[in-house]
Amino acid sequence: MRLSVSAALLLIAGTAAGGAALVNCSAAEEEPALSDEEINGANNAMGLRLVYDEATGRVNATVRSRIRATDKLVLRVRRGRLSMDSQRELDCSELPEAPHLAPREDAPTKFVYQGPEVDRSLLASVYTQEWIDGNITPQMIERLSREGADAIVEACILRDGAARARLQTSLQYAWDQADPNLSSGIGERSLRPLGADAGAGEDGGEEGDGGAPRPVRAGNPIRSMEKYAELCVRELGEIPFFKKLGPGKYETFDCRDFTGSSGPIDGVEGAMIPTSVSDDNGRENTPNECNDRRVNRYNCYDKCDKPEWLFQSCEPGPTVSTAKNDKGTHWTLLCRSTxxxxxxxxxxxxxxxxxxxxxxxxxxxxxxxxxxxxxKIFSGTDGARVTHPADLEKSRHVWDEPKGYCMGCHSAEAFIHTPWIDGAIRRDGTPIVPKMGAHADFEISWNGSPYSVVNRKAQARGRVGGGSWDMPKQIVSEEADACLSCHRIGAGQGMRRFPMWAVGEEGLDKFPSGTSGPLEPKLTNWAKRFENSHWMPPRLSGITEETWPQSKYAKAVAHIRKCAENAAAEGCLFEDIPEAP
Structure with missing residues (x-):
């Protein structure tokens, strides 16, 4: 039956009082189309969430409202690899159905679906101490490639076989969702990246309006990189390498070309870290062919002029980038092991x-x-698309869960300097990595400056990442003052090597494996010459190879070596490094 326009208008007017009922009835019969973003990810339109319940050892799914009787909620927990594309590529038909749990008396409107018990091995990182120490074998790399680095939880809501919601994330993120302090995100923040040492910018770092999500709070262990990075952004300000597109959504960064996915970024500087091989007279003769290629050792050449200190290696191609945000926070991004x-x-x-x-x-x-x-070492390797660690959909394409072992080497300050990494320079000739005496924000001799890792004590309490989050003490012995008059020296693993290597001496660790190994065999004869091997102090001020042993610097390093071997030795004094209030 066709109605005239006037008749149709009369019908509408005559049913105004019952209009809402008619509209609701019509809406219930129609199948609203959902966009890709409404189906996929943490902000899906169905309100599908995944939560790991530590008490029961299960991952459960919750939804905002009861799903249709003919719908199915499917859920799985497994080991695999999370990537930029893995969520959209997830085949929901492979997942087993999860049963609906009866509502609890204290939460009658909460709709929960029970997932499987989690294999306890999935709670542990695949990156054991062997990975951390660099004792990486081809068999370890092959197994990682085959099995993946991620503990994955994934679920879908299916209607007539089609996905109405699809969510794939890490077990650590689902674990954090059980903590009410972590289950909501930070508010939106605007950011204008600044030059490396510029002043405060306009329009940056402000909290969102009153309707923005409640900020994530510190104090409890944070197990997922997404939530830990949210807290870091709250404490330090945004990361200028990544343009923000919306809550929990960012562009990616190319650490070879030093650009964002939509183009160059103001205030970001980057450079390749040079590697050279010189003859005995200092003439560079760097070969194009690798003569000692060992991927697990980040290596290409058997010797070079300025080896990388972490793995005592010589490789071409690593890059480092830097930027400073409007809160005064300096960010560096290092891409190595090419x-x-x-x-x-x-x-x-x-x-x-x-x-x-x-x-x-x-x-x-x-x-x-x-x-x-x-x-994720040897897994999250995409330097063309480095993701923001707080990106809800893309973080785990690159980043592992939070880890505390960095403080073993970064024990006195956040940024470590070596002849290798200081070879990467800015347009003004100063090092890419922020350095005292070179950049205004970093003062020489400010040994009372605070240094703390965000949420460290809570992370240590929860043994997040499976390792230590302890902050090493700093050496304060008077006998070391020749070095300490300019900068701190922290205990930890770095103290066993770095002070000695800076003055042409070998460190305490002599076994050529992992991070613990000798540096001297990797040096060219040119690099071993006194004026090249003695990188510290910055100015030798008339000290020669013959007079070095009697210098105050040589005596200070000898004391540091003694205390690195035995912290309880006579004259070895250590104090806590001042932490932020």
């Missing part, structure tokens, strides 16, 4: 965008607050 497809040469390693080791530091020199971020 690996290219096909034949590997120095030139191919300088062009590759695959990095087996990607790490980032945010540090505010005024408050001392610091955050460390580490990728």
């Amino acid at each position: 690996q290219s497809e096909g034949e590997e040469t120095a030139e191919s390693l300088k062009k590759t965008k695959r990095f087996n080791d990607i790490a980032m530091i945010g540090h505010n020199p005024i408050t001392g607050k610091t955050c460390f971020f580490q990728n």
Whole structure:
């Protein structure tokens, strides 16, 4: 039957009182179309969430409202690899159905679906101490590639076989969802990136309006990188490498080209860290072919002029980037352990965008607050698309769960300097990595400056990441004053090597494996010359190879070595490093 326009208008007017009922009835019969973003991810329109219940050892799913009787909620927990695309590629038909639990008396409107008991092995990181120490074997790499680095929880709501909601995340994120202090995100913040040492910018760092989500709070262990990074952003300000698109959503960053996914970013500087091989007379003769290629050792050449200290390695191609935000926080992003497809040469390693080791530091020199971020080593290797660690959908494409072992080397300050990394320079000729005496925010001799890792004590209490979150003490012995008059020296693993290497001596660890190994065999003869091997003090002021042993610096290093061997030795004094209030 067709109605005239006037008749239709009369019908509408005549049913105004019952209009709402008619509209609701019509809406119930129609199948509203959902966009890709409404179906996929943590902000799905169905309100699907995944929560790990530590008490029962199960992952449960919750939804905002009761789903239809003909709908199915399916859920699975497994080991695998989370990536930029894995959520959209998830085949929901492979997941088992989760039963609906009867409502609790204290929560009658909460709709919960019971998932499986979680294998306890999934709660532990795949990155054991062997990975952390760098004792990485080809078998370990092969197993990681086969099984994946992530403990994955995934669920879908299916209607007539089609997904109405699809959510895939990490077990750690589901664990954090059980904590009411962590189950809501930070408010939106605007950010204008600044030059490396610029002043405060306009329009930056403000909290969102009253309708924004409640800020995540510190004090409890935070197990997921997404939530830990949210807290870091709250404490330190935004990370300028990543343009913000919305709550929990960011562009990616290319750490080879130093650009965001939509183009260059104001205030970001980056450079490749040079690697050279010189002859005995100092003439550079760096080969294009690798003569000692060991991927697990970040290596290409058997010797070079300035080896990388962490793994005593010589590789072409690593990069480092820096930027400062409007809260005064300095951020650095290091991409190393280069690996290219096909034949590997120095030139191919300088062009590759695959990095087996990607790490980032945010540090505010005024408050001392610091955050460390580490990728899924040999898994989250996409240097062309480095993700913001707080991105709800993309973080785990690159980043691992929070880890505390960084403080073993970064024991005195957030940023470590070596001849290797200081080879990467800004346009003004200063090092890319913020350095005292080179950049205004970092004063020489400010040994009372605060230094703390965000939420460290709570992370230590929860043994997040499976390792230690202890902050080493600093040496304060008077006998070490020749060095301490300029900078702190922290205890920990770095103290066993770095002070000695800075003056051309070998460290305490002599076994050529992992992070503990000798540096001297990796040095060219040119690098071993006194004026090249004695990187500290910055000015030798007339000290020669013959007079060095009698210098105050040599005596200070000898004392530091003694205390590194035995902290209880005579004259060895240590104090806590001041932490932020």
